Amino acid sequence: MSSTRPDPELERIGRQIRRAREIAGLTQAEVRDQLGLGYATVSQWECGRQPPTLRNFLALVRLLGPPLLELLGLDGLASAGHMDERPVAGLGETIRAARMRAGMSQQKLADQLRVKQSTVSQWERGAIRPTSENLRRLRGLLNL
Numbered sequence: 787m788s789s790t791r792p793d794p795e796l797e798r799i800g801r802q803i804r805r806a807r808e809i810a811g812l813t814q815a816e817v818r819d820q821l822g823l824g825y826a827t828v829s830q831w832e833c834g835r836q837p838p839t840l841r842n843f844l845a846l847v848r849l850l851g852p853p854l855l856e857l858l859g860l861d862g863l864a865s866a867g868h869m870d871e872r873p874v875a876g877l878g879e880t881i882r883a884a885r886m887r888a889g890m891s892q893q894k895l896a897d898q899l900r901v902k903q904s905t906v907s908q909w910e911r912g913a914i915r916p917t918s919e920n921l922r923r924l925r926g927l928l929n930l
Contacts, residue, residue: 797834803846804832806854810914811905819900820919821845849917878912884928885910899923 807817807828814828821842830836838846847854885895885906892910896903899920908914916924924930 793834796837799837800832800834803828803838803850803854806846806850807832810850810917811902811908812850813902816901817846817849820849820917849919851915851917877915878910880930881906881916881924881928882910884924884930888928895927898927 807814812820814832817823817828818825823842827836827842831838885892890898892906893903896906899906901920905914909916
């Protein structure tokens with residue numbers, strides 16, 4: 787019985803997907819759930835055992851944003867206008883103020899959005915930008 791070593795390029799891509807996911811403050815389960823994937827799919831990508839389909843890669847780019855493109859060396863796509871990577875001035879402060887007006891802790895907001903509390907903290911500090919899906923959900927929850 788022979789074991790086949792994953793392709794080095796797939797392993798590199800997998801590492802970059804994992805890093806972009808971590809930058810976004812998401813778990814494998816959160817990515818899987820938000821993209822409607824099978825149980826081990828994200829793990830398979832990150833280990834370099836299986837590449838994402840084009841459809842799933844595009845969904846990943848929408849979910850994880852420009853950091854994924856930058857890590858993969860495809861950031862020219864973002865600067866060419868294919869992705870909106872411009873920061874929103876004061877977005878973190880806006881999220882924090884709206885959360886506080888709603889009388890919510892970071893943990894309560896995180897629980898309602900099904901993200902980590904540290905992710906909400908990073909949004910409020912401007913360290914990372916919420917995904918478009920999380921922005922939509924924030925607008926609904928906090929009346930932004």
